[in-house]
Amino acid sequence: MVKVVKNYVKVNKYTRPGLKLSGVKGIVMHWTATPGASALNERNYFNGTCIAAERYASAHYFVDRKEAQQIIPENEVAYHAHDGNRCYVSFLKPNANTTAIGVEMCVEKNGKIHSETVQNAAELVADLCKRYGLSTNKIVRHYDVTNKNCPAPWVSDSSQLTAFRKKVDSLLGNKTVSNTTAPTSQSSKSTGTTILKKGSSGSSVKALQKRLIAAGFSLPKYGADGSYGDETVQAVKALQKKSGITADGIYGPATEKALAAIEAKKKKSSSSGKKSSYTLPSGIYKVKSPLMKGTAVRQIQEALAALYFYPDKDAKNNGIDGYYGPKTANAVKRFQLMHGLSADGIYGPKTKAKLEALLK
Secondary structure, three states, X not given: XXXXXXXXXXXXXXXXXXXXXXXXXXXXXXXXXXXXXXXXXXXXXXXXXXXXXXOOOOOOEEEOOOOEEEOXXXXXXXXXXXXXXXXXXXXXXXXXXXXXXXXXXXXXXXXXXXXXXXXXXHHHHHHHHHHHOOOHHHEEEHHHHHOOOOOXXXXXXXXXXXXXXXXXXXXXXXXXXXXXXOOOOEEOXXXXXXXXXXXXXXXXXXXXXXXHHHOOOOOOOOOOOOEOOHHHHHHHHHHHHHHOOOOOOOEOHHHHHHHHHHHHHHHHHHHHOOOOOOOOOOOOEOOOOOOOEOHHHHXXXXXXXXXXXXXXXXXXXXXXXXXXXXXXXXXXHHHHHHOOOOOOOOEOHHHHHHHHHHHO
């Protein structure tokens, strides 16, 4: 069993409001998106900088390759899965923050979640499932709850969630993975692909709908509602026509292959367009009056964003605007805190060196 360290953050309005959960109906999985930060680093951030920044965010557990840090009691609310008052998982409605435990997986310096971290998370979640009487289909991604790209590796490859549930099932001593497919769908024995068609419903339909939307086949009226109606039929037909296969509106092996090909093409196009090198300025940059601005500041902001320390995630272009204001200083401060630097929000030689090392 993974080592669990109870290391609660202080009660405060931003990361530990002290509110009681209405009950534990599910577990929401996240990733920290802060490369190289340990579970303890994350705990300290939510006990300090996050509060100072007046940012509403937290989770119950942070897991790395060594341990799990529990920073909020399981019977209290953590602010981890209610972006913009959204909740698309029916059994967690109306607010996943009040009905679920949040588990964050830490990220290695290469931006990936290590297999040992996943194993530790599975051991922790298995224990939670056992204690709260949850089946593994109650384990969901942050993405499922609010459509946020989290955990990003599990969003781009949904089979990783399936594999995680299977791992938890194994730890619980279950012979089979909990059924997450609605009875209105059926499986193709030759390929393992679930057959979905008009009238199907459930998590498999919702997952397909999200993939269709991401691939450019819109569902403007109902979105990813988990119900395979006329709108989804038309979207699937559009996909099939584009791919030159029989346009019957039924999702099966051939349609899955066509959708996967489109996703691979989009991913390749996206990755080829990503910036692979970053030029960082020398000198000192900080909040001044008037604000420091220009290309050099934008370079700092772009480097921070590449490592998931966004100046402002809710703003256009993630707050990359070329102005060294309080939000950019806060992004620098968060980065410094996570990487053992003096967290003063001032960009200088040491911050530059650490950014360059991580961006190589």
